[in-house]
Amino acid sequence: MSINDRKIIKLDRAAILADASRELDMPSRRLFGKRLLTLGGLSLLTGCSITDDESVNKFLMAVSRLNDRAQALLFDPNRLAPTYTEAQITRPFPFNAYYGIDEVPEVDGSDYRLKVSGLVSGQRVWTLPELYALPHAEQITRHICVEGWSAIGHWGGTPFREFLRRVGADTTAKYVGFRCADDYYESIDMPTALHPQTLLTFDYGGERLPAKYGYPMKLRMPTKLGYKNPKHIVEIFVTNTYPGGYWVDQGYNWFGGS
Numbered sequence: 001m002s003i004n005d006r007k008i009i010k011l012d013r014a015a016i017l018a019d020a021s022r023e024l025d026m027p028s029r030r031l032f033g034k035r036l037l038t039l040g041g042l043s044l045l046t047g048c049s050i051t052d053d054e055s056v057n058k059f060l061m062a063v064s065r066l067n068d069r070a071q072a073l074l075f076d077p078n079r080l081a082p083t084y085t086e087a088q089i090t091r092p093f094p095f096n097a098y099y100g101i102d103e104v105p106e107v108d109g110s111d112y113r114l115k116v117s118g119l120v121s122g123q124r125v126w127t128l129p130e131l132y133a134l135p136h137a138e139q140i141t142r143h144i145c146v147e148g149w150s151a152i153g154h155w156g157g158t159p160f161r162e163f164l165r166r167v168g169a170d171t172t173a174k175y176v177g178f179r180c181a182d183d184y185y186e187s188i189d190m191p192t193a194l195h196p197q198t199l200l201t202f203d204y205g206g207e208r209l210p211a212k213y214g215y216p217m218k219l220r221m222p223t224k225l226g227y228k229n230p231k232h233i234v235e236i237f238v239t240n241t242y243p244g245g246y247w248v249d250q251g252y253n254w255f256g257g258s
């Protein structure tokens, strides 16, 4: 038994391993070949000692970054998420946010402007009629929330890769970031931004997106968990500087694949 192992015993080994395994979800387990992960093995992989509460936190963050890299490696830009029929739609579709439904932001569409900034040749603002005139696509897909529910919904909007092309985005950049009308913020990897099912949605169920589902727009990605799908977007930026996200900065995994 190493000195490090002896120190770990004072911490709750089982609980730390459970947290670390939860962090290493399905796709990364696939990469690790379904081998049983041990605390010792994981601390070798992350280069972290796990001798006190602070280093355990650092260790779990490092496992999360390892998980981001594994998910990014395994992400297949051409693999499509399942789609469903009209009859399979969950009714009513659930509302969720970090606040209650009575606090949903009321965005005024008439003076709304979407700001596009960062590594794009066309830095400008967009009005809603301009956005509504873009090519249209629909999808019926499953939204999966880490809080333990999932629901099938019907969104309509413009393929995000088409939008990125029109704004002259540098698609070799690492991240696309989002700022929202309610202080929420998110960021995604470029391969997911360019995925064929990533939609900048303006509609739900064939009608304009209601406030509760993110008026005036929600980025819908059936390849990512619910919290990665920002609602009430007011700014989109392309960057090589890691922008983080509302839940990610509180310890959730950044890649957030589903």
Ligand SMILES: Nc1nc2c(c(=O)[nH]1)N[C@H]1C(S)=C(S)[C@@H](COP(=O)(O)O)O[C@H]1N2
Pocket (backbone or CB within 6 Å): 093, 094, 095, 096, 097, 098, 099, 144, 145, 146, 180, 181, 182, 184, 212, 213, 214, 226, 227, 228, 229, 230, 231, 232
């Ligand atoms: N702006 C904003 N976007 C957000 C959130 C939020 O609180 N604010 N919550 C996220 C979470 S955790 C989920 S599950 C979905 C919920 O979307 P829905 O209300 O359409 O079901 O929105 C995501 N996007």
Ligand SMILES: [Mo]
Pocket (backbone or CB within 6 Å): 096, 144, 145, 146, 147, 226, 227
């Ligand atoms: Mo969520």
